[in-house]
Amino acid sequence: MxxxxxxxxxxxxxxxxxxxxxxxxxxxxxxxxxxFTRQIYSGMLPGWIAGHYPIEACALDLGQLAAKAGVRFVQxxxxxxxxxxxxxxxxxxxxxxxxxxxxxxxxRTRIEAIDGAAEHALPVRPIESFIGGVEALLARCREARDHPVAIIGGGVAAVELAFAIHHRLAGEGAAPALSVIGDAGLPLDGLSRNLQWKCLQMLNERGIQWHAGSRVAALDGSHAELSDGTRIPAGHALLVTGxxxxxxxxxxxxxxxxxxxxxxxxxxxxxxxxxxxxxxxxxxxxxxxxxxxxxxxxxxxxxxxxxxxxxNGEALSEWQPQKRALYLVATGGRHALGAWGPFGWWGGWVWHWKDRIDRAFMRRFGNAHVG
Ligand SMILES: Cc1cc2nc3c(=O)[nH]c(=O)nc-3n(C[C@H](O)[C@H](O)[C@H](O)COP(=O)(O)OP(=O)(O)OC[C@H]3O[C@@H](n4cnc5c(N)ncnc54)[C@H](O)[C@@H]3O)c2cc1C
Missing domain, CATH: 3.50.50.60 (FAD/NAD(P)-binding domain)
Structure with missing residues (x-):
């Protein structure tokens, strides 16, 4: 065979x-x-951190999907x-x-691109290790209220994680000093301009510092050092770079x-x-x-x-990915930003829209915990 x-x-x-x-x-x-026997759906991971979903609701059971398909699973x-x-x-x-x-x-996360990142940063991938690391980070921030957290990267994932961590800990009265360090002028580089400005405004409102046009060169466990020599407090660093x-x-x-x-x-x-x-x-x-x-x-x-x-030895068909993608960016609470090409919008309804899409995806692939 x-x-x-x-x-x-x-x-x-x-x-x-x-x-x-x-x-x-x-x-x-x-x-x-x-x-791993499960596949974590990254779209819902910030919602897990924010406290909206249990982790089981964010996972697809690969063993079960394989068994249903008559596929042999090798872990x-x-x-x-x-x-x-x-x-x-x-x-x-x-x-x-x-x-x-x-x-x-x-x-994978390019951990080797920053000196000291292997020792002092939590890379977002592999996601399974990240989950354990985030739990430890949240616990550490609860213990030491002034523990500064730096998120390296300014894209969708970095911003969603910053908002989610802030939401979770602020809700417990333990909001950390959070900063997001990105190499572009505004967060969410590449998405619509009005959305980028809205995102920056929301980061500011929550006291999350945005460091624009910045490249982290090194981490030492207490600070992130930028390529221009600036040092940013970073007791914890999350690596969410491209x-x-x-x-x-x-x-x-x-x-x-x-x-x-x-x-x-x-x-x-x-x-x-x-x-x-x-x-x-x-x-x-x-x-x-x-x-x-x-x-x-x-x-x-x-x-x-x-x-x-x-x-079956048949001719293959061609596929062209769509030019634009819909981005729905969770902002911690039950609120999200949305972008489609040059258009941007936001509100509680955007979060509910995202939530419906995410839950439908999980249900489609057999997740019984998502409700
Ligand atoms: C926090 C966060 C939020 C995000 N939000 C969005 C969003 O809102 N919208 C969006 O479009 N994108 C988002 N992304 C990006 C999105 O997660 C990725 O683009 C997407 O996961 C890519 O899917 P994939 O199928 O290529 O790989 P993955 O989803 O990474 O799946 C790869 C699988 O392969 C397994 N694997 C890895 N290495 C091996 C190996 N050597 N052998 C066997 N198996 C292996 C992994 O365990 C995993 O199960 C987000 C990412 C993060 C981290």
Whole structure:
């Protein structure tokens, strides 16, 4: 029997599992390789920190999704890949040969970019380690009220985490000194201008300091040192900088873009190895898009379709990611900012809209805790 490996249980692969539950892939053993039995939905993670959801409501049960799809679940990480030999080596020492491989392992935080970050920063990825780290951070802030927290990065995730931590701790009377350090002039770089200004205003109202145009060069456990020498108090530092490529791809033989992500054609097939597909943050699409959950989710259905076509020896179909994505940015309480291209809006209704979308996504993939 031939074998299809789904490497990583990311946003695109949960669609593939759903498609396979509806229609099994004849003649193939399908194997899902994932280090964790659950997939945390990052869109709801700030809501967990803010206290709106229990963590179970933010997790998809990969074991259950695989079982429903008749897919064998292997709890391991892919550690190295020989694309020419069609062999994947896992961290448990197993070697898995494949006829088709689909990669949806997301990105990683580039911890090596900042001196001292490995010792003194909590990277947002892997998310499973981040969850434990955030709990420790919240506990530390409750103990030492003046414990300063710096969030490095000025994008959607960084801003949502800042608002969420502030909301949670301020609600307990333990609001920390929080700062967000970004390299752009305004937070939420790339989103609509009026939304950026609104975001800055909201950060100011909460006493969260925004450090514009700043690059952190080093961390020492008490301060973040910027490249111009400025020192910002940072007893805790969260690293929420842009997505980096998984290091293990470098020796795979796959064609990668200059940042190390898997180059795929419009059909999501590797441009160098037709037996390999990739989607989500790990993929460098033919039409480049920001590394964001929206594009990972949207790639799911075309990926499922093309894996089936490749398995059946049929012609692949092409997919073009939408040009714009809807961003809904939670701001701590039951309030959110929304952006679509040049348009921006905000309010309690935006949070309820986001909440409905997130819950529907979780329910669709079998989460029974989301209500
Ligand atoms: C706090 C936060 C908030 C965010 N908010 C938004 C938002 O509002 N909107 C938006 O569009 N984007 C948002 N993002 C970005 C979004 O999370 C990512 O773009 C999205 O998760 C990418 O999906 P993916 O399927 O590529 O990978 P992931 O969701 O990262 O999934 C990858 C999976 O692969 C597994 N894996 C990793 N390495 C291996 C390996 N070597 N072998 C096997 N399995 C592996 C991981 O455990 C994980 O299960 C946010 C991110 C964060 C951190």
């Amino acid at each position: 031939k074998r299809l490996i789904l490497l990583g249980g990311g946003h695109a692969h949960v669609h593939v599992l759903e498609a396979m539950a509806a229609r099994p892939l004849a003649g193939f053993e399908v194997v899902l390789v994932s280090p 391991a990480s892919g550690e190295s890949l020989d694309a020419a030999a069609r062999a994947l080596a896992c961290n448990d020492g197993a070697r898995l040969d494949y006829d088709l491989l689909s990669i949806d392992t997301g990105s 997505a980096g490529a998984p290091a293990w791809l470098a020796g795979s033989g796959l064609a990668l873009d200059r940042d190390g992500f898997v180059r795929v054609a419009q059909n999501l097939q590797s441009v160098s190895h037709p037996t390999v597909f990739a989607a989500g943050d790990v993929a460098a699409y033919a039409h480049p898009r920001p590394k964001s959950g929206v594009f990972a989710v949207r790639a799911g259905p075309p990926l499922a379709d093309n894996l089936r076509r490749a398995a």
